[in-house]
Amino acid sequence: MNMNIPACFPNQPVVVINGLSRRFKSKLALDGVSLNVERGQVFGLVGANGAGKTTLIKHILGLLQAESGSVRVFGLDPVAEPVAVLSRVGFLSEDRDLPGWMRVDELIRYTRAFHREWDTAYAEQLRQQFQLDPAARIKQLSRGELAKAGLLVALAHRPELLVLDEPSSGLDPVVRREMLEAIVRTVADEGRTVFFSSHLLDEIERVSDRVAMMACGRVVLQGRLDEILESHFRLTLRFPTPPPTPPKLAGALLVTGSGLEWTVLCNGARGELEAAVVKLGARIVDETAASLDEIFLARVGRERSTGETLQLPARSVTSNKPDASR
C-alpha cells in the first residue's frame, strides 16, 4: 500500500473554520469565528436567536461565501466545490424548506435523485419508524412530521457529516427525543460526524462532545463539553458583615446575592480562589457544579454587558445581575 497517498485523511477535521467574518449591511453577523469539527464528534453550537448560528451553518454548506477568513469541509471549499461537499452532507434547515406540493414518497424519490449513495431500504425503515404516510402532502404535515420528513431526506444517503440547524425548534418532547436519537445513532454508526445548533442547552449537554457558545457573531467559549463543565463551579460565600459592594473575585464570571451570602460562578484554579476568598474575609459555605445553562448565561451576559472588552482574558470583570442567574 502506498502510504504517501492515503485514500482519505482520517485524522483531518471534517470542518475547519478560520477567522470567518461576515457583514450584512451594517450588522456584523460573524466576527472572527474559528472552530474545528473532528471526525466522529458531535459538535453543539449554542446561542440565542440572532447570535449568528444559521449564518455560520450557511457558510459550512457553501450557501454563503466567506467575506474574510476561510471555511473548509472535508478539506474542500464548499463554495468552489459544492457537489463534492454536499454529496457527503445531510442537512436539516430550521425552516425545513421542503416543497409543499410534493407527497412524502415524491420527496423521497426526488431527493434520492441527487445522491448516488442513497440507501432505499434505510429510507423506508426511517419512513416507517417516523410513521410518515407516503401519500401525504408535505404542506399538510404537522410540524413534527415535517421535521421528521426533513430528517429522513437528510439521513438516507448516510452522510459523513450531518448538519442540523435548530433541529428541535418548535417540536414537542416526543419528536425532540426522536431528533436526539437520530443524532446519537448517526455518531454511533461508523463514526459519522454531527454539527448541530440549538438554544436548548440540556439537549446540547446530552449529546455533544464539543460545544461552542456564540453571542453577537462571536464564539465566546468553546471546548470539550466535559472540560467546560469541570472547570466551572459555583461557590457560595458567607461574609461576617454585609459587603458594601458585590464581592470582586478573580475568575468570577457572575456574582449574585445580597446581604451576607453571595454566590459566585467561577472559572479558575481552585486554590487561588480559596486564597482570594480568605483575603476578602469570607468563607466558602457551599460549592456546587455549574450547569451549562448557567455557564452560558454568565458568559453571554458578560458579552452583552462588556461588549468590546471581550478579547481580554475575561477574568477580572465582574457583573452583578441577580436576574441573570437563571
Add this chain to the structure above:
Amino acid sequence: MQLHISPKDGVPIYRQIVNQVKYLVGSGRLAPGEELPPIRVLAEQLVVNPNTVARAYAELEHAGIVTKRHGSGTYVSDNGSPLKRAEKLKILAQRADALVAEARHLEVEISELLDVVRERYRAMQSKE
C-alpha cells in the same frame, strides 16, 4: 441496568454514568460477572453521545469495576475485586460529607450527629 441522566445538574454525563454504575456495583444491584449493555445500546437508551458512554466504560475499567472481555462485552469485575469495599466506603464518604456539612451549618456537634445516626440505625432495625 437502570441509569438516570440529568443534564441540568452540571455534572458531566460520563461522570454521572461512572458514579451510578459504581453505586449499583457497590450496592450489589449489579452482580459480579453481570454484563453491561453495549456502548451503542446504552447510548441510545439514555439518548447520550456514544463517545460519552465509551469514556465512562473506559474509566470504570481503569478503576477495576468492570472488565472488557475480548470482543464480547463489558462485565462487572469478579467478586474478589479489592476495590469493592473501598468503593462502598467511597460512596458513603460522599454522603457523610453532605451530612457533616449540614450538621456544621446547623451547629450540631459531631457527637450529637453520631447519636442521631445510631438512633436512626436502631429505628430502622426495629422495623425490619
